[in-house]
Amino acid sequence: xxxxxxxVEYNPFHNGxxxxxxxxxxxxxxxxxxxxxxxxxxxxxxxxxxxxxxRAKAALSAGVDIVxxxxxxxxxxxxxxxxxxxxxxxxxxxxxxxCFGSESGNISHFTKSYDIFKQEQSVYKTTLHEKLNQGLAxxxxxxxxxxxxxxxxxxxxxxxxxxxxxxxxxxxxxDHKLPIDPLTITRTKSGYHDKRITDSIASATSxxxxxxxxxxxxxxxxxxxxxxTVNQLKAYQQQAALWHxxxxxxxxxxxxxxxxxxxxxxxxxxxDEGLEYRxxxxxxxxxxxxxWMNSIKTKRYTWTRLQRIFTHVLTNTKKTDxxxxxxxxxxxxxxxxxxxxxxxxxxxxxxxEMDVPLISSIIGITNPTLSIEEKxxxxxxxxxxxxxxxxxxxxxxxxxxxx
Amino acid sequence: xxxxxxxVEYNPFHNGxxxxxxxxxxxxxxxxxxxxxxxxxxxxxxxxxxxxxxRAKAALSAGVDIVxxxxxxxxxxxxxxxxxxxxxxxxxxxxxxxCFGSESGNISHFTKSYDIFKQEQSVYKTTLHEKLNQGLAxxxxxxxxxxxxxxxxxxxxxxxxxxxxxxxxxxxxxDHKLPIDPLTITRTKSGYHDKRITDSIASATSxxxxxxxxxxxxxxxxxxxxxxTVNQLKAYQQQAALWHxxxxxxxxxxxxxxxxxxxxxxxxxxxDEGLEYRxxxxxxxxxxxxxWMNSIKTKRYTWTRLQRIFTHVLTNTKKTDxxxxxxxxxxxxxxxxxxxxxxxxxxxxxxxEMDVPLISSIIGITNPTLSIEEKxxxxxxxxxxxxxxxxxxxxxxxxxxxx
Numbered sequence: 064x065x066x067x068x069x070x071v072e073y074n075p076f077h078n079g080x081x082x083x084x085x086x087x088x089x090x091x092x093x094x095x096x097x098x099x100x101x102x103x104x105x106x107x108x109x110x111x112x113x114x115x116x117x118r119a120k121a122a123l124s125a126g127v128d129i130v131x132x133x134x135x136x137x138x139x140x141x142x143x144x145x146x147x148x149x150x151x152x153x154x155x156x157x158x159x160x161x162c163f164g165s166e167s168g169n170i171s172h173f174t175k176s177y178d179i180f181k182q183e184q185s186v187y188k189t190t191l192h193e194k195l196n197q198g199l200a201x202x203x204x205x206x207x208x209x210x211x212x213x214x215x216x217x218x219x220x221x222x223x224x225x226x227x228x229x230x231x232x233x234x235x236x237x238d239h240k241l242p243i244d245p246l247t248i249t250r251t252k253s254g255y256h257d258k259r260i261t262d263s264i265a266s267a268t269s270x271x272x273x274x275x276x277x278x279x280x281x282x283x284x285x286x287x288x289x290x291x292t293v294n295q296l297k298a299y300q301q302q303a304a305l306w307h308x309x310x311x312x313x314x315x316x317x318x319x320x321x322x323x324x325x326x327x328x329x330x331x332x333x334x335d336e337g338l339e340y341r342x343x344x345x346x347x348x349x350x351x352x353x354x355w356m357n358s359i360k361t362k363r364y365t366w367t368r369l370q371r372i373f374t375h376v377l378t379n380t381k382k383t384d385x386x387x388x389x390x391x392x393x394x395x396x397x398x399x400x401x402x403x404x405x406x407x408x409x410x411x412x413x414x415x416e417m418d419v420p421l422i423s424s425i426i427g428i429t430n431p432t433l434s435i436e437e438k439x440x441x442x443x444x445x446x447x448x449x450x451x452x453x454x455x456x457x458x459x460x461x462x463x464x465x466x
Numbered sequence: 467x468x469x470x471x472x473x474v475e476y477n478p479f480h481n482g483x484x485x486x487x488x489x490x491x492x493x494x495x496x497x498x499x500x501x502x503x504x505x506x507x508x509x510x511x512x513x514x515x516x517x518x519x520x521r522a523k524a525a526l527s528a529g530v531d532i533v534x535x536x537x538x539x540x541x542x543x544x545x546x547x548x549x550x551x552x553x554x555x556x557x558x559x560x561x562x563x564x565c566f567g568s569e570s571g572n573i574s575h576f577t578k579s580y581d582i583f584k585q586e587q588s589v590y591k592t593t594l595h596e597k598l599n600q601g602l603a604x605x606x607x608x609x610x611x612x613x614x615x616x617x618x619x620x621x622x623x624x625x626x627x628x629x630x631x632x633x634x635x636x637x638x639x640x641d642h643k644l645p646i647d648p649l650t651i652t653r654t655k656s657g658y659h660d661k662r663i664t665d666s667i668a669s670a671t672s673x674x675x676x677x678x679x680x681x682x683x684x685x686x687x688x689x690x691x692x693x694x695t696v697n698q699l700k701a702y703q704q705q706a707a708l709w710h711x712x713x714x715x716x717x718x719x720x721x722x723x724x725x726x727x728x729x730x731x732x733x734x735x736x737x738d739e740g741l742e743y744r745x746x747x748x749x750x751x752x753x754x755x756x757x758w759m760n761s762i763k764t765k766r767y768t769w770t771r772l773q774r775i776f777t778h779v780l781t782n783t784k785k786t787d788x789x790x791x792x793x794x795x796x797x798x799x800x801x802x803x804x805x806x807x808x809x810x811x812x813x814x815x816x817x818x819e820m821d822v823p824l825i826s827s828i829i830g831i832t833n834p835t836l837s838i839e840e841k842x843x844x845x846x847x848x849x850x851x852x853x854x855x856x857x858x859x860x861x862x863x864x865x866x867x868x869x
């Protein structure tokens with residue numbers, strides 16, 4: 064059996080993802096599709112709208128065979144670490160290929176860009192540091208550094224978000240000489256043939272915002288999302304009475320910051336350059352998450368970077384915690400969230416050859432990165448009333464979801 | 467002008483306190499009554515039902531001239547440290563006497579007991595350690611140690627709660643040779659002449675429980691509490707929409723514990739002897755504060771001791787924070803919460819001779835113990851919705867209440 068890997072967040076699973084599944088199956092010719100998915104918190108530093116199990120179920124119902132959880136320490140990170148964790152997780156379960164969506168849609172442009180990047184790495188680095196020293200945020204500094212080595216042309220534009228992520232995947236595969244074929248499918252609006260998909264991708268962000276704001280499924284959302292997602296959104300809401308957003312966490316986050324010393328805040332992963340003062344000071348007088356973010360945001364501190372930092376504050380993730388993955392050349396474990404019969408068959412065939420443990424239930428396992436995972440998941444559910452939390456914590460200890 | 471000191475919590479201010487004020491004025495002959503009062507959290511490790519400013523206002527309206535705040539590090543402690551902080555605060559503002567309620571009601575019995583205690587200190591200590599080593603809780607071990615030196619007789623029974631506290635005050639005064647006369651008034655039911663006061667003291671605890679449970683003033687409470695208290699209870703509830711109890715804090719406390727490592731929990735003041743394991747383990751499956759307490763309580767860990775520990779977890783008070791007061795022979799500052807005209811006159815006359823700063827507004831003051839105070843007050847208000855918190859934090863920065 065051959066497997067193809069997908070790197071996803073499914074927040075929520077939408078029609079574009081259905082297309083990604085179909086196109087990946089076609090492009091790779093694989094019998095088994097394995098998605099590595101962010102857990103409770105997402106790459107841009109936000110709580111997922113519904114929990115990982117409901118998101119996994121939607122994906123499994125729509126054609127994915129296995130869903131693995133990307134460890135928190137890799138998930139809530141900039142693209143390089145996010146890519147490293149995702150690719151290594153997929154490598155650990157022996158995928159032959161990884162298929163990602165990109166604006167480019169042409170894999171040879173990625174591999175060519177990799178060669179250029181390797182040759183011009185010193186120019187890239189010099190420009191990057193120069194721009195960071197000028198006070199630019201990392202994404203902007205990196206864009207200008209890519210520009211300085213000719214990687215923001217129309218053929219391969221590393222200013223586009225999905226190209227950037229895809230390039231990180233390709234870099235990880237080639238840097239570590241992993242036996243994985245990178246594949247890509249077009250992710251721009253015009254690249255899709257189906258009008259319904261086009262529209263739904265374009266509106267994914269606005270639908271997510273609408274879901275969070277209204278806390279109910281509007282007609283627009285209902286028609287733009289696959290039925291599997293609508294079902295899982297409804298099921299989760301019935302159990303938890305809400306869909307998660309940062310504003311739900313404002314009180315906890317504010318309480319936490321107000322009862323931390325500046326020294327403790329400075330120990331949190333991502334809190335650098337005296338940011339602890341800005342966070343403490345601004346906390347005095349804010350009454351919503353949005354207001355707080357706006358009062359700290361600067362050119363250097365982008366919205367996303369600050370959200371990631373606040374996620375680490377909420378989950379109490381320390382600089383010393385992040386050290387676990389700093390120089391790791393593989394992931395500490397692979398955690399299975401759910402699978403189909405096909406997925407199960409694939410895992411049975413590959414698990415003997417795996418170099419890292421495959422975890423299907425976290426009961427009784429003690430491991431420093433798993434305890435970070437537990438803190439993140441506890442923080443995620445902490446906004447629910449005491450009685451509602453219980454079944455979700457129970458779920459964390461259960462065997463994987465079978466669809 | 468001469469001042470007499472009272473050591474109080476006013477949770478809430480009740481008819482027994484009115485009597486305490488009248489009797490203290492009579493017994494001391496002082497022109498000015500100064501109360502040192504616990505702030506947001508009380509000696510037995512509970513949030514005060516209403517904030518310190520509303521409690522101070524009730525007391526000022528009923529005959530107290532000055533209300534000072536007992537620093538958190540002394541307030542949420544066993545009786546010896548509570549006494550030390552209270553007596554030193556009153557000494558810092560030059561009181562001539564301190565008048566406390568006790569079951570005994572006879573000050574010469576306290577001073578005689580002090581002499582016995584000094585002579586028999588080694589026997590007391592040996593018995594105390596022996597009993598603690600047998601796994602008894604401190605209060606019970608201490609009671610048996612007092613018994614071993616004959617201090618639990620009918621004349622001076624150091625098994626009674628108010629005698630224990632009073633004896634701590636007397637010990638502090640005499641140990642430090644402070645120029646303060648200890649005075650005491652009877653605090654047992656039969657010691658009061660007024661039937662109304664007797665009843666209201668007897669029912670103070672049940673009324674407090676009723677207030678918290680019903681979150682409204684019943685007819686019983688209305689008739690048992692002085693009007694000044696009813697007014698302040700109503701005023702606070704109108705602003706905050708609740709009266710504080712531990713159950714309101716369960717979610718925050720649980721979130722905190724679930725996102726702390728065992729090592730961090732072991733750094734919290736009062737978490738000793740591996741209690742961090744018990745707290746973490748029990749947290750897995752509880753859904754109320756009461757349930758949590760019951761699941762940890764043992765013979766050694768009394769309800770009160772555990773509540774104090776949970777208060778330190780909630781406010782993030784470390785063992786290193788408690789070091790500030792460990793060997794201190796005076797308080798770091800005296801914080802003024804409110805006063806009458808008489809109180810103001812007294813303070814004007816004494817403040818030049820004070821050895822520690824008199825703080826009437828905490829704006830712009832940085833001091834390690836004040837920052838602990840701020841954390842405690844932030845934690846106290848953290849259960850209120852964002853918009854309701856603001857005026858209370860604002861109040862913390864204002865000049866003292868004038869009545």
